[in-house]
Amino acid sequence: MFKRIDQSKWLQSVIPLILTLVILAALSALLYVFVAFLNILPTGTKISLVVRPVEVLVGITIYLKTAIDFAIFMGRLMSTNQGWRSRVAIEVGTALGNALGTILIIGIWVIFKEVDLLLALMVFLAALVLFELAHGGLEHIEHWESGSRIKKSSYLFLHHFLDFVTKITKPILSKIMPDLGAKLTGRDGLTWKALFVFSLSVPFILGLDDFAGYIPLFNVINILGFSLGVFTAHTLLNIALFLSPSRTIVAVKNEYISFLGTLAFIGLGFYGLYEVFRILIHVIVGV
Numbered sequence: 001m002f003k004r005i006d007q008s009k010w011l012q013s014v015i016p017l018i019l020t021l022v023i024l025a026a027l028s029a030l031l032y033v034f035v036a037f038l039n040i041l042p043t044g045t046k047i048s049l050v051v052r053p054v055e056v057l058v059g060i061t062i063y064l065k066t067a068i069d070f071a072i073f074m075g076r077l078m079s080t081n082q083g084w085r086s087r088v089a090i091e092v093g094t095a096l097g098n099a100l101g102t103i104l105i106i107g108i109w110v111i112f113k114e115v116d117l118l119l120a121l122m123v124f125l126a127a128l129v130l131f132e133l134a135h136g137g138l139e140h141i142e143h144w145e146s147g148s149r150i151k152k153s154s155y156l157f158l159h160h161f162l163d164f165v166t167k168i169t170k171p172i173l174s175k176i177m178p179d180l181g182a183k184l185t186g187r188d189g190l191t192w193k194a195l196f197v198f199s200l201s202v203p204f205i206l207g208l209d210d211f212a213g214y215i216p217l218f219n220v221i222n223i224l225g226f227s228l229g230v231f232t233a234h235t236l237l238n239i240a241l242f243l244s245p246s247r248t249i250v251a252v253k254n255e256y257i258s259f260l261g262t263l264a265f266i267g268l269g270f271y272g273l274y275e276v277f278r279i280l281i282h283v284i285v286g287v
Contacts, residue, residue, distance in 0.1 A: 002176040016091055016242055017239055017242060019088060019091055019092070020091055020235050020238050021235065023096075024095075024231055027231055028231055031099070031102075031103065031224070031231065032224070035047050035106070036049065038106070038107065039113075043113065047115045047224055048222060048224065051225045052222065053222060053223055055222045055226050055229065056225050056226070057229060057230040058225075058229060059226040059227060060232055060233040061229075062217075062230075064236075065229045089196040090195065091242075093200040094200070094234075094238065095234060096200050097200040098230075098231075098233060100200075102230055102231070108122070109223075115277050116282060116283045120275075120276045120280055123275050123276050123279070124272070125172075125173075125267075127270075127271075127272030127276070128169040130265045130268050130272060131162065131265070133167060134162055134262045134263075134265035134267045134269065135163075135165070135166050137258040137259075138155070138158060138262060141255045141258055141259050142155065142159075142260035145159075158266075192221065202224070219275065251281075
């Protein structure tokens with residue numbers, strides 16, 4: 001009887017956690033091979049294959065800030081699909097979905113980077129996504145409106161500013177970014193195959209949306225190191241969610257993390273718009 005209990009605990013916790021590390025190693029190797037392949041293409045854009053710890057750390061930090069939607073999705077999915085087999089399906093599916101979305105954006109960026117107008121369009125859309133992400137973070141600090149003078153002023157300024165910006169961006173992004181509201185509620189009673197496909201599809205879409213917002217960084221940071229940081233952060237988030245879904249969601253929704261993340265997204269959004277302006281000037285003037 002005790003052996004069965006021990007075996008059940010092993011299957012429920014240890015095996016899925018080990019699997020997260022195995023998948024991280026496999027996807028990191030796949031990313032390295034993909035980047036090396038892109039470097040062979042005659043695109044004029046070469047990505048450094050040297051991985052620096054600082055760039056990995058930046059990728060981890062930024063991903064964890066954008067992972068609120070994913071953490072909520074995973075927490076709900078785990079709570080409605082119990083058992084180690086379901087955990088394996090969720091882990092493999094979400095890791096693959098996140099990685100494939102990341103790899104697709106990198107490939108698009110490398111291929112079209114040399115076409116100035118297409119690159120400008122990509123960066124422009126990425127900047128709009130960043131402003132949307134910044135606006136989404138406000139819901140975690142909305143109680144600041146009734147807080148101290150500094151908190152209230154900070155919240156109201158960001159709220160009015162981002163409301164104004166998103167009124168302009170919403171009509172554009174609504175035609176590009178899908179409505180994930182229904183999917184993020186989670187689904188229960190799925191077969192292993194259906195759970196795997198569902199676990200893959202949502203993070204793939206979330207990964208496309210979030211990683212597209214990172215494009216303005218690609219000119220100032222090594223993509224390989226940054227992407228490995230994103231993969232690592234995804235693994236850390238999965239481990240935390242396996243151990244305690246409710247506590248992990250609370251942590252990623254921390255008010256101060258949300259506030260700093262909102263400021264970072266606004267800054268990156270403006271940097272992206274500056275990059276668009278610089279590209280267009282280069283096309284028009286030739287300098």
